[in-house]
Amino acid sequence: MNPFEIIKTVRLTEKGTKQGEKYNQYTVVADRLATKPEIRQAVQELFKVKVIKVNTLNVRGKARRKRTADAGKAMDWKKAIVTLKDGDKIVLT
Helix, strand or coil: CCHHHHEEEECCCHHHHHHHHHCCEEEEEECCCCCHHHHHHHHHHHHCCCEEEEEEEEECCCEEECCCCCEEECCCEEEEEEEECCCCCCCCC
16 A cells, blocks of 8 residues: 555644644544554655654444434544654644
8 A cells, every 4th residue: 555545634633733732643544454564654754754653543433314214324444643753743734
């Protein structure tokens, strides 16, 4: 897989912004089959930073309904919290 297939997007949330300022951590949405070493390599290639640690977790999709009898479900996805070396940062805007 190439880095663009591994890293889907970067999550911009209030909690994630505080993590970035305080702990130099960023949250990315990764491919469900990607491993920690693959995520580390992809972030280093895409953003030109040094990754110290990668924590991952699988997030279950929420149940959804759209005013019909048929219930649906949002997609499951993998969250990766990436810790960068001091001095490195990812510019998101």
